[in-house]
Amino acid sequence: MNEAYEAVIGLEVHAQLLTKSKAYSNDINEYGARPNTNVSAITLGHPGTLPKMNKQTIDYAIRLGLAMNCKIAGHQHFARKNYFYPDLPKGYQITQDTTPICTNGWLDITLADGKKKIGITRIHMEEDAGKSIHDMDVYDTLVDLNRAGTPLLEIVTEPDLRSAEEAHAYLTEVRQLVRYLDICDGNMEEGSLRCDANISVRKKGAEAFGTKVEVKNMNSIRNVQRAIDFEIKRQIEALGKGEEIAQETRSFDAVNGTTISMRSKEAANDYRYFPEPDLPPIYVSEEQIAKVKSNMPVLPNELFLRYTEKYGLSAYDANILISSKAFANYYNAVVQHTSNYKAAANWMIGDVRSFLNQRGMEIEELSLAPQQIANLIAIIDEGKVATSIASQRLFPVMLERPNESPLALAEELNIIQDSNQDAIADYIEQIMANHPDEVNRYKSGEQQLIGFFMGQLMKASKGKLDPKTANQLLREKLS
Amino acid sequence: MYTTFDDIQLALQKGVSVTAIVQYYLDNIEDRQDLNAFLEVFRESALKQAAMVDEKIKNGTAGLLAGMVVGIKDNICYSNHKVSAASKILENFTSIYSATVVEKLLAADAVIIGRLNCDEFAMGSSNENSAYGAVKNAINEDYVPGGSSGGSATAVAANLCTVSLGSDTGGSIRQPASFSGIVGMKPTYGRVSRNGLIAYASSFDQIGPFANNVRDAALVTQIIAGADEYDATVSHKEVPNYFPIQKSAKKYKIAYIKECIDSDGIDPDIKGRIEQLVNCLRADGHELIPVSFPMLNVMVPTYYVLTTAEASSNLARFDGVHYGYRSKDAVGVEETYTKSRSEGFGAEVKRRIMAGTFVLSQGYYDAFYTKAQKVRRVIKDKTNEILSTNDFILLPTTPTTAFKLNDVKDPIQMYLQDIYTVHANLAGNPAISIPIGKHPNGMPFGMQLIGKNFGERELFEAADFLMDFC
Numbered sequence: 001m002n003e004a005y006e007a008v009i010g011l012e013v014h015a016q017l018l019t020k021s022k023a024y025s026n027d028i029n030e031y032g033a034r035p036n037t038n039v040s041a042i043t044l045g046h047p048g049t050l051p052k053m054n055k056q057t058i059d060y061a062i063r064l065g066l067a068m069n070c071k072i073a074g075h076q077h078f079a080r081k082n083y084f085y086p087d088l089p090k091g092y093q094i095t096q097d098t099t100p101i102c103t104n105g106w107l108d109i110t111l112a113d114g115k116k117k118i119g120i121t122r123i124h125m126e127e128d129a130g131k132s133i134h135d136m137d138v139y140d141t142l143v144d145l146n147r148a149g150t151p152l153l154e155i156v157t158e159p160d161l162r163s164a165e166e167a168h169a170y171l172t173e174v175r176q177l178v179r180y181l182d183i184c185d186g187n188m189e190e191g192s193l194r195c196d197a198n199i200s201v202r203k204k205g206a207e208a209f210g211t212k213v214e215v216k217n218m219n220s221i222r223n224v225q226r227a228i229d230f231e232i233k234r235q236i237e238a239l240g241k242g243e244e245i246a247q248e249t250r251s252f253d254a255v256n257g258t259t260i261s262m263r264s265k266e267a268a269n270d271y272r273y274f275p276e277p278d279l280p281p282i283y284v285s286e287e288q289i290a291k292v293k294s295n296m297p298v299l300p301n302e303l304f305l306r307y308t309e310k311y312g313l314s315a316y317d318a319n320i321l322i323s324s325k326a327f328a329n330y331y332n333a334v335v336q337h338t339s340n341y342k343a344a345a346n347w348m349i350g351d352v353r354s355f356l357n358q359r360g361m362e363i364e365e366l367s368l369a370p371q372q373i374a375n376l377i378a379i380i381d382e383g384k385v386a387t388s389i390a391s392q393r394l395f396p397v398m399l400e401r402p403n404e405s406p407l408a409l410a411e412e413l414n415i416i417q418d419s420n421q422d423a424i425a426d427y428i429e430q431i432m433a434n435h436p437d438e439v440n441r442y443k444s445g446e447q448q449l450i451g452f453f454m455g456q457l458m459k460a461s462k463g464k465l466d467p468k469t470a471n472q473l474l475r476e477k478l479s
Numbered sequence: 480m481y482t483t484f485d486d487i488q489l490a491l492q493k494g495v496s497v498t499a500i501v502q503y504y505l506d507n508i509e510d511r512q513d514l515n516a517f518l519e520v521f522r523e524s525a526l527k528q529a530a531m532v533d534e535k536i537k538n539g540t541a542g543l544l545a546g547m548v549v550g551i552k553d554n555i556c557y558s559n560h561k562v563s564a565a566s567k568i569l570e571n572f573t574s575i576y577s578a579t580v581v582e583k584l585l586a587a588d589a590v591i592i593g594r595l596n597c598d599e600f601a602m603g604s605s606n607e608n609s610a611y612g613a614v615k616n617a618i619n620e621d622y623v624p625g626g627s628s629g630g631s632a633t634a635v636a637a638n639l640c641t642v643s644l645g646s647d648t649g650g651s652i653r654q655p656a657s658f659s660g661i662v663g664m665k666p667t668y669g670r671v672s673r674n675g676l677i678a679y680a681s682s683f684d685q686i687g688p689f690a691n692n693v694r695d696a697a698l699v700t701q702i703i704a705g706a707d708e709y710d711a712t713v714s715h716k717e718v719p720n721y722f723p724i725q726k727s728a729k730k731y732k733i734a735y736i737k738e739c740i741d742s743d744g745i746d747p748d749i750k751g752r753i754e755q756l757v758n759c760l761r762a763d764g765h766e767l768i769p770v771s772f773p774m775l776n777v778m779v780p781t782y783y784v785l786t787t788a789e790a791s792s793n794l795a796r797f798d799g800v801h802y803g804y805r806s807k808d809a810v811g812v813e814e815t816y817t818k819s820r821s822e823g824f825g826a827e828v829k830r831r832i833m834a835g836t837f838v839l840s841q842g843y844y845d846a847f848y849t850k851a852q853k854v855r856r857v858i859k860d861k862t863n864e865i866l867s868t869n870d871f872i873l874l875p876t877t878p879t880t881a882f883k884l885n886d887v888k889d890p891i892q893m894y895l896q897d898i899y900t901v902h903a904n905l906a907g908n909p910a911i912s913i914p915i916g917k918h919p920n921g922m923p924f925g926m927q928l929i930g931k932n933f934g935e936r937e938l939f940e941a942a943d944f945l946m947d948f949c
Contacts, residue, residue: 041576045796047569048556048578048675050710082792082839084816091795272839274848277681277789279711
């Protein structure tokens with residue numbers, strides 16, 4: 001970026017809620033159903049139909065509001081946003097205008113050089129539109145109204161972001177949060193999490209904002225980053241040439257990585273917002289907020305603290321564990337059965353994760369129960385199996401036969417290590433007999449040869465010796 | 480001949496079948512096609528329902544409305560039946576679900592005999608705004624029946640059905656009831672579910688009955704009232720028994736609004752009759768309290784700002800894309816909207832959509848919409864203040880009797896027809912119009928009582944008393 005300028009970015013995120021039914025009807029809320037199957041008269045906007053409030057939407061909004069440190073409004077009402085579009089069957093969207101359910105919050109994002117607080121202006125409840133499909137029929141645009149009426153939360157930030165990297169970090173954080181809260185699956189490709197960016201640039205040190213441009217149609221966090229980078233560059237170049245930035249809406253073209261003008265501010269709709277007369281005002285009581293609070297799922301920042309402070313894990317390890325809720329849940333289940341938190345984390349971050357990556361699997365698809373990992377850690381801690389052998393030979397078999405006890409499998413594989421001192425002594429004597437030169441060199445001061453003897457010992461015993469005991473005995477015999 | 484449900488129940492006791500009663504009405508409808516009251520007669524489903532009810536009567540399992548034959552205004556949805564809101568834009572549209580009121584009527588074993596003509600999207604005061612032609616007054620065919628529920632009024636007045644349902648947004652039940660010499664009732668806002676009522680102005684619309692006596696109106700209201708999961712604005716308050724009506728010897732305390740009786744536009748004969756009634760009631764021992772409500776001149780403007788605003792949004796769904804009329808020669812989506820709506824809506828509907836769009840526009844919103852909301856609040860508070868110390872508010876239903884077809888052409892003059900009726904819709908209170916006299920011109924006229932919120936029971940009792948008293 002040109003050092004003389006800085007970017008000012010605010011994001012609007014739409015999160016589709018994982019409610020069972022739609023925002024204002026009993027229609028099923030699901031992704032990927034056959035077109036126009038989850039559409040009752042209400043979704044179709046047939047004459048005489050009225051919206052009916054899905055109470056779960058309100059609880060989900062409160063949940064997110066609390067997680068984003070917002071003030072939750074007591075009295076609020078819905079509003080109609082009026083505009084014509086083929087995928088908007090009523091000719092208006094039911095949304096919130098002057099009384100959003102959540103206001104004045106903040107969210108910490110993690111950057112390379114520490115944390116940054118991003119202000120949350122508002123979160124409000126609204127409904128999604130249907131989908132216009134332009135590329136399936138040669139002549140006509142097709143409309144699928146399954147999505148119409150899906151409950152959404154719109155999350156609007158303050159213009160606190162200064163770069164594409166910060167936007168990336170914010171969206172990563174939001175996606176992780178909505179997943180932990182169980183309110184949205186956070187899937188940007190399927191459109192269950194969507195983002196519009198308001199971007200302007202100004203001379204560094206200037207107080208006034210530059211003219212902002214809204215960019216739409218970015219279907220991944222990566223594309224949000226690309227779009228912002230392009231837009232910042234475009235605006236700085238234009239200002240450098242003495243041009244004015246037009247206040248407009250632009251669309252991101254993922255193929256070329258550019259943004260293209262969609263409509264100017266003059267062409268913008270007058271949405272004629274007014275209070276929705278078909279839904280009575282909502283009152284959210286302190287009791288309702290307290291109830292949502294008491295049922296809040298544990299949040300990633302809470303887990304981070306637990307892992308680092310209580311379990312003694314490194315920040316790096318903790319971050320890997322909390323990166324996905326399911327992964328953290330699995331880890332939490334493992335440590336229900338073992339207090340060796342570090343070993344549990346190592347198995348998760350190492351063997352479990354690489355297995356999943358190799359297979360392209362999610363942790364939910366793993367057939368091995370968390371308790372089995374704990375059982376595995378137990379027999380290692382008891383000195384029955386060496387960690388390296390467990391990793392190389394026992395764990396792969398456990399994945400194939402997830403219901404059998406690790407100990408029984410270890411016995412079957414014949415890898416139970418011998419901690420019997422006599423047996424170890426036999427091995428040592430045999431090796432010392434086979435390598436008299438090395439024994440002499442060791443005795444004359446080449447202490448590093450201990451590694452050589454250990455290697456021979458493990459090789460001879462096929463790794464079944466308890467290394468600690470073996471090392472101790474070896475030193476005794478050689479001295 | 481049956482004019483009331485009492486007549487029908489008597490006939491049922493004598494062994495007349497519901498099927499025969501339905502046939503009686505079908506014959507009447509056939510005879511009086513000139514009135515243009517019905518847009519469609521549901522002959523087949525009505526006779527089927529009648530046969531079913533006859534069976535239930537035989538088994539002793541018949542519901543409260545067995546034998547009652549009901550016409551519904553053409554803005555109330557009935558599953559697998561056409562509904563058009565008397566508009567070209569919904570010509571041949573068939574509803575895929577039933578309004579809650581229809582379900583309740585059918586569950587009580589009423590027979591629904593057809594859909595009744597009205598002003599397009601319930602916008603009008605004379606029933607001359609129907610895309611399917613004007614309805615005529617049952618008393619004299621040269622006169623309008625009033626609107627917007629003109630077909631519902633004419634059908635009951637001409638004995639084409641026992642009772643009918645209308646909708647009342649600014650007087651659309653009470654004004655035609657007054658013009659047709661029958662009873663018309665607008666329940667408290669939120670008493671009757673609006674699910675399945677094609678919306679005109681959501682915060683004003685209420686469904687209510689037309690009947691030849693107060694008792695039938697009370698019975699029907701009792702059946703259709705109550706909580707409904709499909710209408711979030713409907714009250715969960717329990718519905719008390721409106722029926723049978725208790726004859727009370729109670730002495731009422733009734734407020735009457737001076738400005739209404741003294742207003743310039745009121746017909747001297749109507750004014751005289753109201754004054755006479757006030758005096759008679761006083762003489763009978765009731766307290767008649769003159770109150771001042773100096774907002775008569777702002778009622779109609781406030782009403783039109785708010786209802787057109789809501790209508791402009793409510794009618795956006797009729798866009799030619801998903802259902803209803805689509806212009807044949809429209810190319811592209813923009814033209815589909817403009818042409819379908821330009822060709823599909825009538826002049827009055829367009830006028831109100833334009834007005835409503837304007838009052839909600841950026842820069843005008845506060846001057847019109849917000850201000851009107853504030854005035855509505857004041858009207859509500861003032862009304863309830865009067866009703867905190869009085870049982871009812873008495874006022875004329877209309878400033879004049881029915882006028883002749885094509886007589887009123889100026890929209891503003893037409894809007895002023897609603898001057899006494901919009902009050903109850905702005906405030907939300909229940910109001911009933913009962914016939915109180917016949918004008919020298921031969922046409923009937925009525926009088927209104929506005930009751931306390933959810934005070935339908937007391938309102939029916941008083942109206943029943945007044946019907947006998949008059």
